[in-house]
Amino acid sequence: MTFQQVYGYEPAVRYSAPGRVNLIGEHTDYNDGYVLPFAIDRRTVASIGQRDDRLIRVASAFEPDAVHELSLDELDPSRMQGWSAYVFGIAWALREQAGADLSDKTGFDVFIESDVPVGAGLSSSAAIECGVALAFTDLWELDLDRKTLARVGQYSENHAVGAPTGIMDQSASLLGEQDAVVFLDCRTLDTAVVDLALEANGLEVLVIDTRVEHAHATGGYKARRDSCERGAQVLGVEALRDVSVDDLPRAQELLDDETFRRVRHIVTEDQRVLDTVRTLREQGPRAIGDLLVASHASMRDDFEISVPELDLAVSTALEHGAVGARMTGGGFGGAAIALVDREARDTITTAVTSAFAAAGYREPTVFTVHAAQGARRD
Template structure:
């Protein structure tokens, strides 16, 4: 990938000469939605689709970035990076450098060119893929020697404080820590992880990702409102988080908080059930739990949309063993667990249903559990 140069740039290549690339994957959350900010359990796996950053050190203390998906170049001093600056997509990348510097690490200027195959706004964590690719690049280029958990924390801080999106840490942990052929059991209370065997093809199955092409923006307030309601419910119950709540506890909450809290409590329980089934080699049996998760996200958490519901309903009717929306919601993608011999039938049925409804025909792809962020060359 040829890097475009700006007139007057003061740039130093990475050690060893030449430009070097790092990449990080998007992710699909198999189950455990909207619980990462409630100290819950999540079960994501990394996608084959990746965001690639070509990176080099700059000697002038500036952050310069360009993307094949965006027009123009972002160019500003690192000293000007902070909450709200820079705006737009570059805030996710520059914010990582800001967070690392704020944690006391010796991070200087950087030149980035970004190429992405993770669909933007599709609920597959394109933002975390960008952050994590920048994080591993910075770790290498500046010789920080940080572990992946520390890099994930910097990425979360970038998204929370620079971009202003009230996300939890599940996306970043998945992008940095996942391994091929596994899902990542992440306990967001203590940060502990476990690789859970997850190779659908070995069981004659496939996970379809159905990108509805309805684009969402997590910083638009609705995601933050859900998080605020969860934190308020925990506070009312006198608990550090809803991880400690039981269904019987929720009766003391105001009526508007009950369904939000109920989703958190039941979703965390569903993650545990899915992991137990996977550990027993019973992947085919997780379908009803995927269905229950979607119902909870529709009715209790209210983060689905008509297009996601259509994708889920049609996939099930065409032979999926279970299906649910994935990601932050309000658009984005759904997933369906499908026997391999029904992949074409499910794909065709979903696309036909969208066409009949006058909707943009979704992109449907098979998701392969893949490796996390790394240096490419």
């Protein structure tokens, strides 16, 4: 299906936004910590036609027989459900979070297409949110910068969709640049672009999608966030960002074992992000492998968000020559990443696929990604 087939006319504009890979810094974002994502060359495209009434209509290539609609006068999370909440929620959040006056605005017809894998931990949801947020902002002539739009996307995902995620995904999708990572301080929203320089070093990032789907709006993600908030409260800090590695012995005395391990992951992961940024700047990408491996071990053992398929992907990639590897995304499924020599890509892909078959797992989807530009008008 296409926009024209659904709505009967050609769209006026197209906007696109990328998914993201988080190089390192998992679950640190909602703890006011540090993250190091990059936008990828897998994108969601929003084709848009302007209407002369107050209606927003939404359709997609992945649900071609359904058209969801909601008036700008009826924007409320209680009226949003399913994937279309990622679109309607942006309009609502522009009003509620960014203070946009929509009283004189007209609606849109929206058609969504995407090659960002759903459920793989590559933030297909933020790709929708950010492309739509940029489109609505431009077409409604709202004076909002990209950092504000990242907040809008997060607010929508938290309150319209109901997923308690941080601001990392939207920031990466909006602020990403080619062959670079976005170093983001999730408390201040200060950002710095750090050269990744993979091409110059003969390296690639291999994504190993385990095809074990996850959902942030339910399940273990919320439980992990609750543990972090509980730990911060007991330790008397605003967020775990304010706890250092040197504070961990005291934390172990005050917290139960499970909460302590959740806290330890966040504290050490924040430090790993800082160490990775310094290492990239001083030594280049070949020197960050051990940090990626340590991050995965922390997520597997302390935060307990890995699954056997992710562990197998990581261990197999490392056994066959990857510079470093770790799961990426919220966990409980999704994808792992491996930093690999370009010449080793096919060997590692074959090894991982064979290992999954031997273990009786579903065949993984393995592909390379490159750091790409953020949301834009196409």
